[in-house]
Amino acid sequence: MSDTNMRSATISVLVENESGVLARVIGLFSGRGYNIDSLTVAPVERDGSKSRITVVTSGTEMVIEQIKAQLGRLVPVYKVADLSKEGPHLARELALIKVVGTGNTRQEALRLADAFRARVIDASTESFIFELTGATDKLDAFLDLMRPLGLAEVSRTGVAAIARGKVAIE
Amino acid sequence: MDGTITTGTGATGTGTTTEMMASGAQALLRALKAQGVDVIFGYPGGAVLPIYDAIFQQNAIRHILVRHEQAAVHAAEGYARSTGRVGVVLVTSGPGATNAVTGLVDALMDSIPLVCLTGQVPTHLIGNDAFQEADTTGITRQATKHNYLVKRSQDLTRVVHEAFHVAKTGRPGPVLIDLPKDILINPAPYSEASTAQHRSYRPRTEPDPARIAEAIALLKRSERPIVYAGGGVINAGPEAAKLLIEFVRLTGFPCTTTLMGLGAYPASDPQFVGMLGMHGTYEANMVMHGADVMLNIGARFDDRVTGRLNAFSPGSKKIHADIDPSSINKSVAVDVAIIGDAAATLRALIAAWKNDAGKQDREAIAKWWQQIDFWRAKDSLRFTQNRERGSIIKPQYAIEQLYKATRGRETFITTEVGQHQMWAAQHFKFDKPNHWMTSGGLGTMGYGLPAAMGVQVAHPDALVIDIAGEASILMNIQEMGTLAQYRLPVKIFILNNKYMGMVRQWQELLHGNRYSESYSEALPDFVKLAESFHAVGLRAEKVEDLDRVIAEMLAVDRPVIADICVDEKENVFPMIPSGAAHNEMLLGPEHKNGGNPGVTDAGLALV
Ligand SMILES: Cc1cc2nc3c(=O)[nH]c(=O)nc-3n(C[C@H](O)[C@H](O)[C@H](O)COP(=O)(O)OP(=O)(O)OC[C@H]3O[C@@H](n4cnc5c(N)ncnc54)[C@H](O)[C@@H]3O)c2cc1C
Ligand SMILES: Cc1ncc(C[n+]2csc(CCOP(=O)(O)OP(=O)(O)O)c2C)c(N)n1
Ligand SMILES: [Mg+2]
Numbered sequence: 001m002s003d004t005n006m007r008s009a010t011i012s013v014l015v016e017n018e019s020g021v022l023a024r025v026i027g028l029f030s031g032r033g034y035n036i037d038s039l040t041v042a043p044v045e046r047d048g049s050k051s052r053i054t055v056v057t058s059g060t061e062m063v064i065e066q067i068k069a070q071l072g073r074l075v076p077v078y079k080v081a082d083l084s085k086e087g088p089h090l091a092r093e094l095a096l097i098k099v100v101g102t103g104n105t106r107q108e109a110l111r112l113a114d115a116f117r118a119r120v121i122d123a124s125t126e127s128f129i130f131e132l133t134g135a136t137d138k139l140d141a142f143l144d145l146m147r148p149l150g151l152a153e154v155s156r157t158g159v160a161a162i163a164r165g166k167v168a169i170e
Numbered sequence: 171m172d173g174t175i176t177t178g179t180g181a182t183g184t185g186t187t188t189e190m191m192a193s194g195a196q197a198l199l200r201a202l203k204a205q206g207v208d209v210i211f212g213y214p215g216g217a218v219l220p221i222y223d224a225i226f227q228q229n230a231i232r233h234i235l236v237r238h239e240q241a242a243v244h245a246a247e248g249y250a251r252s253t254g255r256v257g258v259v260l261v262t263s264g265p266g267a268t269n270a271v272t273g274l275v276d277a278l279m280d281s282i283p284l285v286c287l288t289g290q291v292p293t294h295l296i297g298n299d300a301f302q303e304a305d306t307t308g309i310t311r312q313a314t315k316h317n318y319l320v321k322r323s324q325d326l327t328r329v330v331h332e333a334f335h336v337a338k339t340g341r342p343g344p345v346l347i348d349l350p351k352d353i354l355i356n357p358a359p360y361s362e363a364s365t366a367q368h369r370s371y372r373p374r375t376e377p378d379p380a381r382i383a384e385a386i387a388l389l390k391r392s393e394r395p396i397v398y399a400g401g402g403v404i405n406a407g408p409e410a411a412k413l414l415i416e417f418v419r420l421t422g423f424p425c426t427t428t429l430m431g432l433g434a435y436p437a438s439d440p441q442f443v444g445m446l447g448m449h450g451t452y453e454a455n456m457v458m459h460g461a462d463v464m465l466n467i468g469a470r471f472d473d474r475v476t477g478r479l480n481a482f483s484p485g486s487k488k489i490h491a492d493i494d495p496s497s498i499n500k501s502v503a504v505d506v507a508i509i510g511d512a513a514a515t516l517r518a519l520i521a522a523w524k525n526d527a528g529k530q531d532r533e534a535i536a537k538w539w540q541q542i543d544f545w546r547a548k549d550s551l552r553f554t555q556n557r558e559r560g561s562i563i564k565p566q567y568a569i570e571q572l573y574k575a576t577r578g579r580e581t582f583i584t585t586e587v588g589q590h591q592m593w594a595a596q597h598f599k600f601d602k603p604n605h606w607m608t609s610g611g612l613g614t615m616g617y618g619l620p621a622a623m624g625v626q627v628a629h630p631d632a633l634v635i636d637i638a639g640e641a642s643i644l645m646n647i648q649e650m651g652t653l654a655q656y657r658l659p660v661k662i663f664i665l666n667n668k669y670m671g672m673v674r675q676w677q678e679l680l681h682g683n684r685y686s687e688s689y690s691e692a693l694p695d696f697v698k699l700a701e702s703f704h705a706v707g708l709r710a711e712k713v714e715d716l717d718r719v720i721a722e723m724l725a726v727d728r729p730v731i732a733d734i735c736v737d738e739k740e741n742v743f744p745m746i747p748s749g750a751a752h753n754e755m756l757l758g759p760e761h762k763n764g765g766n767p768g769v770t771d772a773g774l775a776l777v
Contacts (some may be wrong), residue, residue: 013369016369019319020307020311020317020319023308023311024311027311027312031312050288056227056397062499062503065499066499066500069495069496069498070496071338072495072496073341073373073494073495073496074316075315075316075336075369075370076370077370078369078370129390
């Protein structure tokens with residue numbers, strides 16, 4: 001393989017919502033040694049018959065094409081879309097962030113949260129829980145700032161992504 | 171019967187009228203019959219007793235009782251590969267299912283269509299570590315093309331029909347259905363196979379005309395072309411092999427095949443340059459190395475074929491036609507990718523070639539053939555057999571004599587894994603598809619005997635021979651019992667070199683002749699072993715015994731083990747050592763090699 005440039009890819013996979021389908025996708029990644037940087041899954045149809053998996057992975061162009069082809073041949077997969085390649089897309093994740101502290105650091109945490117438009121969804125005299133939505137790097141930046149200010153616990157959803165414009169992956 | 175009910179939409183689409191059956195097992199058998207199943211290879215146990223009871227009460231489907239579940243799967247593979255139909259396996263839960271796993275992976279690697287039915291503990295016990303419970307769908311998820319656990323009776327027959335569809339379409343492969351015992355016992359509705367398209371699984375079979383045009387443009391202008399055909403041509407059915415011959419004759423190109431593709435193009439044809447790859451012919455590999463345009467049809471650039479990737483066919487424009495998009499650009503980047511069935515693709519290529527006004531450079535092609543004939547003249551498969559009485563038998567000679575003795579008879583060859591497999595590939599000539607069954611991708615020792623059993627069941631009047639090694643044959647030797655029970659006159663032709671020869675060869679080449687654990691110590695007396703299994707045992711010790719033993723073997727209408735004592739030190743040549751390039755082939759002792767074998771440290775790490 002001549003190309004060695006790594007890129008990150010955000011891939012949407014529309015699947016039949018049946019038992020074992022997530023295990024198939026994860027098994028494919030682990031079995032073939034591909035990276036999973038983030039993975040989210042939830043039903044997206046009213047009758048619950050289809051789920052959408054968003055997986056963020058990285059590799060050379062050849063590996064990413066291979067990942068898409070491997071996903072595409074799983075029997076319960078309807079559609080594989082490489083959002084990072086097929087045009088502009090939006091990617092967001094949500095984090096719940098617990099910060100513990102008093103006095104100045106507590107004030108500082110609140111100020112920064114405001115600047116990042118993080119919402120306070122729980123507070124005690126010694127802690128806040130912030131809710132922050134945004135691109136992965138925004139969340140990362142916020143967490144870096146919170147670390148010296150008493151960051152105690154984080155729960156992140158992983159990335160959900162969608163292409164811009166009117167075209168939908170059916 | 172309780173009359174008819176109508177089910178809602180299943181995964182295959184439209185609702186169909188269904189009929190209630192007294193038990194899931196009966197509904198299952200009805201679905202199997204509707205799928206045209208005439209034989210099942212299996213082994214009973216608690217979880218599948220309802221199916222065995224239903225089998226007992228009918229005659230349309232024959233059950234072949236094997237002696238080990240792994241053998242049931244290989245037998246179904248032999249049946250499938252020799253007929254082009256789906257092979258069917260039935261095993262019990264727990265150990266029955268786990269014993270089948272090797273066979274499933276074997277079928278997955280070699281793209282063999284199978285449906286494997288496994289028993290499971292009743293639904294309410296799943297997850298309880300119940301007796302003989304195993305997480306079969308979990309264990310086999312990566313061992314199958316797809317698998318199912320049937321949790322509701324109303325899904326049962328739909329899943330069976332769908333499993334057959336998935337197994338045989340697209341890139342074929344093994345599909346497993348896990349069947350909890352309560353689903354088999356309770357009444358279940360029977361529904362016919364849906365004609366609607368599957369909701370998510372829709373393999374592409376017709377090639378894109380734009381890609382065909384690009385391919386033809388390259389092929390027409392080529393000066394040093396090669397057609398590299400693989401198992402996909404066999405998968406696509408006998409029609410594809412006919413079209414391959416037509417295309418190769420039309421173009422005047424040389425053709426090579428992989429191990430899995432043997433028989434897709436007639437070995438006796440002058441345009442055939444032999445198998446390529448690690449143990450392929452000198453000319454096939456040199457042609458591959460020197461080509462300017464390569465057409466890969468139904469082959470997957472396996473590492474046994476490519477050798478060192480950055481030195482593989484370095485100067486060629488590559489066209490790759492495959493039904494599975496994931497086969498394309500996996501290890502070798504190609505210039506033109508054609509997704510489609512091999513037969514459909516060849517048909518399109520032939521039509522486009524004829525319609526294309528461009529002229530071939532006949533002179534360049536003629537020069538290419540001169541070069542090829544020069545390489546051919548090396549006669550890279552050459553060996554020397556001393557014909558004097560008392561001389562030791564060369565394994566290659568044994569295969570050659572076997573081939574000569576079987577010409578004119580409808581002959582199917584299966585193999586075990588090792589040197590004998592390679593000698594069979596090199597010296598037995600296959601002119602038709604579906605007559606050569608070998609474990610290529612997984613390389614499963616113990617494949618050959620059960621596979622031969624499956625072939626013989628499908629072709630009761632044909633000559634079926636397992637070319638075996640003395641080590642491999644012991645891995646499923648228990649199937650001699652099955653041969654006896656069903657009077658299957660399979661011939662087992664053991665090239666007995668008293669070594670795991672293939673292992674010994676690598677130790678000689680790569681590990682300083684340290685033959686660690688590769689000697690076949692304490693072998694059974696194969697003649698007596700045959701007799702104790704109600705078969706005929708024969709032995710050839712010296713060159714003068716060989717033809718007589720072969721003749722006797724072929725004359726008996728019973729299972730035979732022919733123990734052919736061959737040269738213990740013989741190695742398989744030519745050979746491209748792991749990590750080497752095609753033009754760094756090792757030739758046999760008959761030839762002068764150009765110095766160092768070219769085994770690099772990186773090559774040492776490869777298998
Ligand atoms: C000891 C040992 C030594 C070996 N040495 C060699 C060697 O020297 N040379 C060699 O060639 N092999 C050798 N092999 C075998 C090797 O490991 C591979 O199994 C083999 O090369 C693969 O063959 P293939 O490329 O034809 O692919 P297969 O495994 O037969 O795969 C078929 C390909 O065709 C595609 N396909 C399936 N159906 C269709 C269809 N209907 N239409 C179009 N495409 C389709 C599939 O998607 C797949 O890509 C050896 C094996 C062993 C055990
Ligand atoms: C199940 C399994 N275990 C181990 C191997 C590794 N292996 C490949 S060839 C071989 C030796 C085969 O010996 P034999 O059957 O005598 O054949 P020979 O090479 O001597 O012709 C072994 C151990 C394998 N391919 N399959
Ligand atoms: Mg041996």
